[in-house]
Amino acid sequence: MKSDPVDIAAVRHAETDKAILVSETGEKSDAVWLPKSQVEIENDGHKNFITVTMPEWLAKDKGLI
DSSP states (O other): OOOOEEEEEEEEEEEOSSEEEEESSSOGGGOEEEEGGGOEEEOSSOSSEEEEEEEHHHHHHTTOO
16 A cells, blocks of 8 residues: 655654654553554654654554544
8 A cells, every 4th residue: 555654753662673662642651563664763863752754554554643
């Protein structure tokens, strides 16, 4: 399924080799796991405040948009 990429401002709560746990609210209870194979992660020098770029379908599937 092809879709446009979307950027989400998020907080990183945890990370494994294959996935990253992020939330938009900063609350771990709101966090969702995203597969690293489907996302690009950018941080501008802030350890846990990141921008995650992902396909639109993934953001919708995870309730981020």
